[in-house]
Amino acid sequence: MWFKNLRVYRLTYDTGLDPDKLEEALSENEFAPCGKVDKERAGWVPPIAAGGTMLTHTVGDCTMICLRKQEKVLPPAAINEQLEDRVTELESREGRKAARREKLSLKDEVMLDLLPRALTRSERIYAYFDFRRQYLLIDAASAGKAEMLIDYLRAVVKVLPVVPLDAHGDVADILTRWIKSRMPDGFMLDLDVELQNPQESRNVIRCRHQEIDSKEVLGHIDAGKRVTAVGLNWRDAIHFLMHADFAIKRLRFDDRIVDHGDASSDDAAESFDQDFAVMIVQLGRLLDELLEACGGPEKI
Numbered sequence: 001m002w003f004k005n006l007r008v009y010r011l012t013y014d015t016g017l018d019p020d021k022l023e024e025a026l027s028e029n030e031f032a033p034c035g036k037v038d039k040e041r042a043g044w045v046p047p048i049a050a051g052g053t054m055l056t057h058t059v060g061d062c063t064m065i066c067l068r069k070q071e072k073v074l075p076p077a078a079i080n081e082q083l084e085d086r087v088t089e090l091e092s093r094e095g096r097k098a099a100r101r102e103k104l105s106l107k108d109e110v111m112l113d114l115l116p117r118a119l120t121r122s123e124r125i126y127a128y129f130d131f132r133r134q135y136l137l138i139d140a141a142s143a144g145k146a147e148m149l150i151d152y153l154r155a156v157v158k159v160l161p162v163v164p165l166d167a168h169g170d171v172a173d174i175l176t177r178w179i180k181s182r183m184p185d186g187f188m189l190d191l192d193v194e195l196q197n198p199q200e201s202r203n204v205i206r207c208r209h210q211e212i213d214s215k216e217v218l219g220h221i222d223a224g225k226r227v228t229a230v231g232l233n234w235r236d237a238i239h240f241l242m243h244a245d246f247a248i249k250r251l252r253f254d255d256r257i258v259d260h261g262d263a264s265s266d267d268a269a270e271s272f273d274q275d276f277a278v279m280i281v282q283l284g285r286l287l288d289e290l291l292e293a294c295g296g297p298e299k300i
Contacts, residue, residue: 001047001126001275002258003139006240006248007146008165008287010297011134015159018131019058022065025156026055031068036116040071042152047126050268059273061132062280067125067149072118074111082110125149128276130284136162137283141249165246165287167294172196172244174294175227179212184293189213190231192241192250195220204228234286242290257282 031043046052047064057064086106087098127138127149140146154160183189189212197203205220212230228244237257241250260278291297
């Protein structure tokens with residue numbers, strides 16, 4: 001349940017959404033497994049995987065949700081093998097080369113025949129609303145995956161006016177200044193950095209497990225490169241890679257944060273509840289201090 005990545009969206013105005021309304025809305029599209037001819041299906045499942053019944057889980061001002069996506073796995077080699085056989089059969093029977101549209105039609109037939117026998121794979125995307133801050137926080141490394149969850153969410157809640165959370169200033173410039181001069185209170189540099197030439201987007205240097213304030217890195221900055229991602233340590237509680245678009249990746253909570261409370265509890269709901277309560281407090285404080293250090297949120 002502990003988030004490994006973080007993409008945060010702001011509600012641009014209060015829609016009146018609350019945990020009860022969210023639970024009712026999600027029930028309109030509960031997850032159902034793929035049928036025989038479905039290539040993929042997606043829907044909402046209880047955040048508490050073991051024995052959970054509610055599609056939402058609320059602690060304080062925060063409500064967790066979970067989207068499950070299931071898709072059929074069709075190996076391209078298997079499709080191509082059967083397609084080749086059918087094309088060969090058609091060409092032999094007709095005494096001519098198959099047209100492109102005929103090959104596409106045969107490929108569709110092959111996929112329909114294979115789908116009932118295909119294996120499935122699933123992924124769960126967790127997110128939660130922080131109703132006090134008016135944030136939607138999604139555990140997603142890519143913007144595409146986060147937007148997919150938002151699309152499914154918008155389909156059931158109808159009105160979801162969200163924009164990606166960003167700072168008022170240019171985050172790349174801010175991160176660059178931090179390295180060149182002074183880190184804000186509560187933050188320390190970790191050992192990862194990405195630098196980009198603003199005049200040539202393909203000119204990128206990535207350093208792993210290296211002192212960021214070393215002469216080598218500072219030399220690239222002095223030459224005009226900007227910091228587009230940097231590893232940070234917040235109050236010895238959370239390590240993460242901060243990107244210039246305000247996306248947070250490789251999120252790792254310190255062991256003293258994760259190993260809290262009664263680690264021997266056999267109650268899945270109780271354990272989930274404890275973890276969620278701790279995580280929302282830590283992430284809320286992190287985002288508050290990170291935004292303050294970056295000059296406040298972008299004005300909308």
